[in-house]
Amino acid sequence: MRDAYLIAMNELRVTIRNPFWAVSSLFQPIIYLLLFGPLLNGVAASRGLPGGDNAVQFFAPGLLVMNALFAAGFEGFTLRDKLDSGFIERLRVTPISRLALTMGFILQSAINLIIQSIALIVCGAFFGLHFDIGGSILLVLLIVLIGITMSSISFRLALIIREGGILAGIVNTFVLPAMILSGIMLPISFGPPIIQFIAKFDPFLYAVDASRALINGAIGDPSVWMAFAIFIALSVITLGVFIRGMREAVA
Amino acid sequence: MTDSIIHTEKLCKRFAGPKKEVVEAVRDLDLDVAKGEIFGLLGPNGAGKTTTMRMLCTLLSPSGGKATITGFDLARQPHEIRRHIGYVGQKGGMEHVASGRENLMLQAQLYRMSKDEARRRSNELIERLKLTAFADRKTETYSGGQRRIFDLASGVIHSPQLLFLDEPSTGLDPQSRARVWEEAKVLHEQGTTVFLTTHYLEEADALCDRVAIVDQGRIAAIGSPAELKKQIAGDIITLGYEDETRAKAAFQLLEGQRVILEKHDLGTSLQLYVDRGDEALPEILRIVGQGNYPAKSVSLTRPSLDDVFLKLTGRSLRGDGGQS
Structure with missing residues (x-):
């Protein structure tokens, strides 16, 4: 496991050194807070949002889920790049175990998300977000599970797809509808029954519900255990698939 | 042979081609490389040199045959083999946004060196290879030659018994090429066995104790450059x-x-x-x-090695098969 840690630290150091990293990864959520938040305030005033009329309280926890969806969803690019540059090949000739190599990439993705999530909660606080400490810690844990799920899928795809553009297309095709149907932007209850029905099959819907409950410290909310159950299962399955894929691709 | 560091018997590799046909990249390879040799695989692109090397350094599993590398069985003990070999691929595989020194540190630690050991060994190599001037710059700023010397350093960070170099001087200017050759010779003097692939005749001629001329997945001839030339x-x-x-x-x-x-x-x-x-x-x-x-x-x-190649295969190494 020391090897996995070494790989993860190496990746993180490289990521953090990129001057655009901090800006680019938090740019999108902050823009949402800045520009979409006030719009949502209008909605809250005229129509009311579930959980009160504070738009930030409704919106900010969902941003954490959205960030996990996109940031981890595009992790595959990192791996593709490392495969193309010969970096992975170089590591494969060292005594590092294949599992450690795989877990190194998952670990760096998870640590990355933890940092970003904490930064987002702090940002949210500036926009008037109230957060419960205990609930937030659980929320970050849930975000990590979502991250493992998304990055495993993304990494697995990167092993098969050599073209970056195609990879981006595939990821977007799945991430975008999953995001909208999760009710991050607007409550799904605003939509017609058909949308509400389809959304029930979107695992991220439960994650977003849980994120709102957790930020308020409502740990006992049924959405919380449901989201954890779903994403523990999904992360185990997708991670298994990625590990197997890695074993085949880089024997 | 028991004293050979690489021993293969009927090693082969088949791939599925674009039309599902079977491509035999390497066929029934029997090879013995003695400890301390500089051994070269010479042949045009597509001859099976890189495939052979990738099999020998545990990157690719053979379709058939067997091999013993540094005394361990290739199929059953790849992990043991990896401790004793170093590999420098065509692409090098440096992390672009990390410095050369950081790359060496990571490599050293993956070979189970402690942080202090890793630092000591990296410093030692950086000094010996005269890389100090740019060791702390990001590797993406390096010239091809600088990068290749760092690749080489990363391949020998753990002082392997056997070093694999895949096309070590492809794409380098003559000066950098001379430096790579010089370093290969130093390693050779220190007792390291060097196994390299090349499509440069000069390289095989200048560097190798023995050369195997490969063509279409087979060894066409094997011997010292002088012996091979004597055939003509x-x-x-x-x-x-x-x-x-x-x-x-x-x-x-x-x-x-x-x-x-x-x-x-x-x-x-x-x-x-x-x-x-x-x-x-x-x-x-x-x-x-x-x-x-x-x-x-x-x-x-x-006669040159090119003529040997021509005589054996009926094709020129310089002409169609030279550069990719």
Whole structure:
């Protein structure tokens, strides 16, 4: 496991050194807070949002889920790049175990998300977000599970797809509808029954519900255990698939 | 052979081609490389050199046959083998946004060195290879030559018994190439076995104790560069022509001449193997001259490894098969 840690630290150091990293990864959520938040305030005033009329309280926890969806969803690019540059090949000739190599990439993705999530909660606080400490810690844990799920899928795809553009297309095709149907932007209850029905099959819907409950410290909310159950299962399955894929691709 | 550091028996690799046909990249390879040798695989691109090397350094599993590397079985003990070998691939595989030193540190730690050990060993290599000036810059700013020396450093960070170099000087300027050769020789003197692939004849000639000439997945000949060249007795006369038709016509004129031991039509030039070039040349020029196909250019040379390759395979290494 020391090897996995070494790989993860190496990746993180490289990521953090990129001057655009901090800006680019938090740019999108902050823009949402800045520009979409006030719009949502209008909605809250005229129509009311579930959980009160504070738009930030409704919106900010969902941003954490959205960030996990996109940031981890595009992790595959990192791996593709490392495969193309010969970096992975170089590591494969060292005594590092294949599992450690795989877990190194998952670990760096998870640590990355933890940092970003904490930064987002702090940002949210500036926009008037109230957060419960205990609930937030659980929320970050849930975000990590979502991250493992998304990055495993993304990494697995990167092993098969050599073209970056195609990879981006595939990821977007799945991430975008999953995001909208999760009710991050607007409550799904605003939509017609058909949308509400389809959304029930979107695992991220439960994650977003849980994120709102957790930020308020409502740990006992049924959405919380449901989201954890779903994403523990999904992360185990997708991670298994990625590990197997890695074993085949880089024997 | 028990004292060989690489031993293979009927090693082969088959791939599925684009039309699902079976491509035999490496066929029944029997190879023995002794400890301390610099051994080269020479051949054009697509000959199976890199596939062979990737199998030997545990990156690719063979389709058949067996191999023992540094005393361990390739199929059953790849993990043991990895401790004892170093590998420098064609792409190098440096992390672009990390410095050369950081890359070395990571590599050293993956070979189970402690942080202090890793730092000491990295510093030692950086100093010895004179890399200090740019060791702390990001590797993406390096020139091809600088990067390649760092690749080399990363390949020997754990002082392996056996070092694999895949096309070590491809794409390098002559100066950097000389440095790579110099370092390979230093390692050789220190007792490291070096196994390399190349499509540069000069490289095989200048560096290798023994060379295996590979073509279409098979070894066509094996021996020291001098031994291989000795296979071609005598001298080589090359006649150049304006076009292929004239060359072909001259080729036919020379049919049945007893002074010519062997001849090859290379398009616009003809290559003739003769016993004694100084005596055969006037005779040959007289024949093509009288037949109204005088040569545009003439050269008389001693055989090179290229000629060995040509003789064995009927194709030139420099021409179609040289660069990718």
